Amino acid sequence: MSKYTETITIHMAISEYGDAVIYGSTLMQGYVPGTYLKHRLFAWHEDSFYGTELTVQSVSGIEVVILPAEQAIPFFADMQLLEHIEWLWDEACIPFIELAPALAACARDRRFVPDFDAYKAGRLQWVWDEQALTHEGQEKLALLCADETWNEGLHASFSAYVHRLYYGTEEAAADLRREYPLLFTPHRAASAGMDAAAWLISIGWRPDTAPFRPLLQLLEPDEEETNWRLALVLQDKQDAAALTGVRLTEDGTAYGAWPDTWNAHIAERSPGWLRSLRAALPDRFFYDHGDQVLGKPLSDEAAWQFLTADSPRLLEAGWQVLLPAWWEAARRKKPKLRAKVRAGEGETAGGSSGGSLFGLDSLVNFDWRIAIGESTLTEAEFADLVARNERLVRFRGEWIPLDPALVAQIRQMMAGMNREEGLSFQDILQLHLLGSSEEAETSEAAEASSSDADRVKLEVELNEHFVKLIGRLGRQEEWPELPVPHDLKAELRTYQRDGFAWLAYLRHYGLGACLADDMGLGKTVQFIAYLLHVKDTVRQRGEEPLPSLLICPTSVLGNWQKELERFAPSLRVMLHYGGKRSGGEAFYRMAYDADIVLTSYATATLDQELLRDVKWESIGIDEAQNIKNADTKQSAAVRSFPARHRVALTGTPIENRLSELWSIYDFINPGYLGSLRGFTVRFIQPIEKDKNEQRTAELQKLIKPFMLRRKKKDPAIQLDLPEKNEMKTYIHLTAEQGALYDQTVSGLLERMQKLEGIERKGAILAALTQFKQLCDHPALLTKEPLPELPGTGGLLDTDAIVSRSAKLERLLSMVKELREEDERCLIFTQYIGMGEMIRQVLEQELGEPVLYLNGSTTKRARDSMIERFQSRSLPLEEQPNVMILSIKAGGVGLNLTAANHVFHFDRWWNPAVENQATDRAYRMGQTKDVQVYKFISMGTLEERIDEMLESKQMLSDQVISSSEGWITELSTDELKELFTLRRDWV
Numbered sequence: 001m002s003k004y005t006e007t008i009t010i011h012m013a014i015s016e017y018g019d020a021v022i023y024g025s026t027l028m029q030g031y032v033p034g035t036y037l038k039h040r041l042f043a044w045h046e047d048s049f050y051g052t053e054l055t056v057q058s059v060s061g062i063e064v065v066i067l068p069a070e071q072a073i074p075f076f077a078d079m080q081l082l083e084h085i086e087w088l089w090d091e092a093c094i095p096f097i098e099l100a101p102a103l104a105a106c107a108r109d110r111r112f113v114p115d116f117d118a119y120k121a122g123r124l125q126w127v128w129d130e131q132a133l134t135h136e137g138q139e140k141l142a143l144l145c146a147d148e149t150w151n152e153g154l155h156a157s158f159s160a161y162v163h164r165l166y167y168g169t170e171e172a173a174a175d176l177r178r179e180y181p182l183l184f185t186p187h188r189a190a191s192a193g194m195d196a197a198a199w200l201i202s203i204g205w206r207p208d209t210a211p212f213r214p215l216l217q218l219l220e221p222d223e224e225e226t227n228w229r230l231a232l233v234l235q236d237k238q239d240a241a242a243l244t245g246v247r248l249t250e251d252g253t254a255y256g257a258w259p260d261t262w263n264a265h266i267a268e269r270s271p272g273w274l275r276s277l278r279a280a281l282p283d284r285f286f287y288d289h290g291d292q293v294l295g296k297p298l299s300d301e302a303a304w305q306f307l308t309a310d311s312p313r314l315l316e317a318g319w320q321v322l323l324p325a326w327w328e329a330a331r332r333k334k335p336k337l338r339a340k341v342r343a344g345e346g347e348t349a350g351g352s353s354g355g356s357l358f359g360l361d362s363l364v365n366f367d368w369r370i371a372i373g374e375s376t377l378t379e380a381e382f383a384d385l386v387a388r389n390e391r392l393v394r395f396r397g398e399w400i401p402l403d404p405a406l407v408a409q410i411r412q413m414m415a416g417m418n419r420e421e422g423l424s425f426q427d428i429l430q431l432h433l434l435g436s437s438e439e440a441e442t443s444e445a446a447e448a449s450s451s452d453a454d455r456v457k458l459e460v461e462l463n464e465h466f467v468k469l470i471g472r473l474g475r476q477e478e479w480p481e482l483p484v485p486h487d488l489k490a491e492l493r494t495y496q497r498d499g500f501a502w503l504a505y506l507r508h509y510g511l512g513a514c515l516a517d518d519m520g521l522g523k524t525v526q527f528i529a530y531l532l533h534v535k536d537t538v539r540q541r542g543e544e545p546l547p548s549l550l551i552c553p554t555s556v557l558g559n560w561q562k563e564l565e566r567f568a569p570s571l572r573v574m575l576h577y578g579g580k581r582s583g584g585e586a587f588y589r590m591a592y593d594a595d596i597v598l599t600s601y602a603t604a605t606l607d608q609e610l611l612r613d614v615k616w617e618s619i620g621i622d623e624a625q626n627i628k629n630a631d632t633k634q635s636a637a638v639r640s641f642p643a644r645h646r647v648a649l650t651g652t653p654i655e656n657r658l659s660e661l662w663s664i665y666d667f668i669n670p671g672y673l674g675s676l677r678g679f680t681v682r683f684i685q686p687i688e689k690d691k692n693e694q695r696t697a698e699l700q701k702l703i704k705p706f707m708l709r710r711k712k713k714d715p716a717i718q719l720d721l722p723e724k725n726e727m728k729t730y731i732h733l734t735a736e737q738g739a740l741y742d743q744t745v746s747g748l749l750e751r752m753q754k755l756e757g758i759e760r761k762g763a764i765l766a767a768l769t770q771f772k773q774l775c776d777h778p779a780l781l782t783k784e785p786l787p788e789l790p791g792t793g794g795l796l797d798t799d800a801i802v803s804r805s806a807k808l809e810r811l812l813s814m815v816k817e818l819r820e821e822d823e824r825c826l827i828f829t830q831y832i833g834m835g836e837m838i839r840q841v842l843e844q845e846l847g848e849p850v851l852y853l854n855g856s857t858t859k860r861a862r863d864s865m866i867e868r869f870q871s872r873s874l875p876l877e878e879q880p881n882v883m884i885l886s887i888k889a890g891g892v893g894l895n896l897t898a899a900n901h902v903f904h905f906d907r908w909w910n911p912a913v914e915n916q917a918t919d920r921a922y923r924m925g926q927t928k929d930v931q932v933y934k935f936i937s938m939g940t941l942e943e944r945i946d947e948m949l950e951s952k953q954m955l956s957d958q959v960i961s962s963s964e965g966w967i968t969e970l971s972t973d974e975l976k977e978l979f980t981l982r983r984d985w986v
Contacts, residue, residue: 548620
């Protein structure tokens with residue numbers, strides 16, 4: 001009885017893509033169904049998941065099974081089949097089955113090579129190493145490949161199997177590219193004139209067993225020659241410096257003097273060298289006949305062409321090329337046009353007679369220098385070389401390449417600048433800043449990405465004086481130390497002394513400055529020290545100083561006047577503000593009698609022509625972000641005022657857009673960053689839109705010398721700050737507040753004529769509350785609802801609300817600034833209505849939750865608020881960073897160390913109570929320095945009582961601090977003196 005249950009005959013063909021096309025037949029039933037066949041033939045074939053993943057197709061009515069190319073050879077090499085079926089093989093496929101084990105072994109043992117014919121056709125394919133096959137195997141392979149279909153399919157199947165084994169992953173493919181880059185060159189010059197064996201050696205697949213390597217060398221003319229030559233040389237692999245010249249004849253025979261052991265290698269390879277060279281090089285490099293094919297004399301034009309175009313093509317073809325040593329440096333280094341500042345230029349900067357400052361627009365004499373490769377030429381030398389009309393010229397014993405496109409650009413750039421007029425100091429500074437730290441581009445990618453027309457750089461070569469001057473701008477350790485002005489009534493901290501000295505140093509050279517320290521670091525006192533220094537230095541020259549101008553928001557005018565009185569009482573201060581301000585000749589007379597004129601941005605805009613007619617010693621702008629919109633009248637007006645020096649003070653030089661930075665810099669150094677349109681094209685669009693890192697770095701280099709920005713978190717600053725820094729912030733009243741305040745005073749004084757005893761005391765205490773509420777916001781007194789923006793579904797008209805209270809305007813500005821630094825704050829107020837108003841305004845303006853804790857807050861809500869405020873784990877949209885507290889409800893018993901800024905929006909005339917409130921943030925667990933701001937409305941009762949507390953002129957601390965009862969004991973005249981509004985600050 002037969003051991004087989006059935007007999008199936010297998011017929012097979014191979015497609016051009018290497019897939020095995022298989023079908024079966026039986027003697028009795030004819031063709032076997034494809035599904036039936038694949039489940040039996042591949043029952044043990046794991047790669048196809050036992051036949052289930054193979055497809056079945058119908059071809060001419062016959063169902064065939066498709067075995068993918070990468071599986072064909074290994075399947076027939078292993079041949080694991082069901083033993084209960086008798087398998088018979090069609091005669092046509094027997095050679096393939098017999099060869100499969102040997103081909104599979106070639107693949108598994110890495111005995112394969114890239115297919116030369118496929119490479120020439122632009123494909124990467126693999127072929128077996130015939131030397132790994134037996135003689136019998138080679139004969140069977142030749143017989144099988146005689147059939148064109150089998151030949152193409154067998155190669156595709158083998159290549160697919162190799163790819164699957166070794167290069168099927170991205171990592172493996174990347175490794176192959178790195179190891180054999182010439183295998184992937186898009187140019188097929190590497191195969192020209194070669195056979196497969198030579199090509200495998202040239203791409204590095206097979207080792208070159210020859211004791212030498214062929215090179216092409218470009219030979220320079222000697223002193224007496226004019227022609228260049230290209231020579232074939234052999235380099236000894238044991239001694240790279242040993243080069244042997246080779247002469248090739250027309251038939252590829254090589255002649256020369258080399259060791260006898262090289263003869264066989266040279267005879268085998270030299271015909272391939274000639275074929276390869278003729279395929280890679282133009283005819284101009286070859287003689288038409290004779291016993292020396294290569295080595296034809298070359299003009300400088302031909303040599304230039306070889307250096308720039310032909311040698312890269314030879315490298316792609318697998319040749320090694322020896323070029324003159326100077327060429328690599330000349331090729332990689334960009335030609336540069338340099339303006340060399342003449343010796344002695346700028347040495348009178350900042351100290352010329354008459355006290356004129358140097359300034360960015362000062363002209364500096366220079367001479368041209370042209371740097372090409374390793375050589376630097378004068379203008380005359382460059383002109384002489386260009387006149388020779390050569391591409392490669394010898395200069396001072398060295399060769400210089402003169403690219404015609406670059407030469408034309410250099411000449412155009414030189415013609416575009418009038419050397420007799422000189423360069424401006426601004427041009428010199430910008431050229432130095434953008435060129436001093438820029439590395440020469442060395443990568444071929446960078447070289448290839450630059451067209452000739454944009455490769456020439458214009459640089460500046462500084463003289464000794466300018467090296468020292470500009471070097472100091474960027475290095476704090478080199479800033480000159482200046483004595484603090486004698487008349488300054490303040491002890492400057494170390495970083496404040498640095499800031500004052502920096503302002504003075506930049507002024508010395510007429511360079512504007514942006515002092516951009518964090519809020520609370522004392523920009524005000526640094527600027528006041530600077531003003532005193534300016535006054536002193538001008539007088540030391542025997543001159544009468546011109547007045548300086550300070551422009552600031554209306555809300556801080558009072559603060560500036562108070563700080564000037566406090567720190568520099570010797571300065572004559574003129575306030576130019578309000579409806580009764582001076583104009584015409586009276587203004588000029590008063591201004592020139594003053595040391596510093598204070599005005600607001602709004603007033604400066606209204607009085608632009610008046611202020612523009614004064615030549616200011618210096619102009620300072622506080623909260624400089626107020627001119628951030630360059631196209632506004634306010635910004636244009638401020639930037640139009642003439643001054644010997646300009647200083648911008650701001651804690652936020654950029655709030656949203658780079659155009660804001662341009663506006664501030666166009667104030668401090670007009671024209672330094674070009675026009676706004678040019679700045680937009682050069683920096684704003686590439687940086688804001690494309691995130692261009694190179695443009696960002698360039699802008700940083702340009703702005704750095706003129707901006708000093710220190711943050712409280714800087715280690716040097718933190719060590720120098722006190723643990724708790726208290727600052728009084730003086731604020732004016734709006735016209736509306738002033739009018740209501742006057743009405744309240746008049747009404748109170750009128751009632752004082754009629755009331756006595758307890759009624760009189762009650763009326764005074766009621767008026768006190770009204771005065772303090774008016775200093776906060778008029779709506780507290782008028783009890784009117786907060787206005788809303790129509791059609792917004794309940795959004796507040798915050799502009800209308802804020803404009804009625806200078807305190808609220810100042811608070812909003814300061815809170816926005818500290819939130820940009822991701823810092824938190826507490827705000828204390830006595831009045832429920834004021835706290836609620838602040839909460840709504842800040843929440844809408846900041847776009848984040850704001851907490852409000854007062855006497856009506858339940859314990860549960862109170863605990864929840866504290867936990868949320870102290871947290872750092874909440875989502876950004878839920879994390880509160882600002883907490884408002886009534887001074888009684890929040891003054892004690894709370895730990896709010898997440899905050900490091902404390903605002904006292906209105907004064908509680910008991911310092912102990914205020915200190916208790918401050919200590920909600922300034923307590924154990926606080927890791928940052930605490931900034932405390934006490935708001936005081938100028939000209940009002942708040943300022944009068946603060947003066948009393950400060951000077952102790954009237955009563956002891958204990959009497960004033962304990963309660964407000966002492967006020968009720970004052971006479972009517974004393975009340976009038978205490979309450980009456982000082983009109984200067986309305």
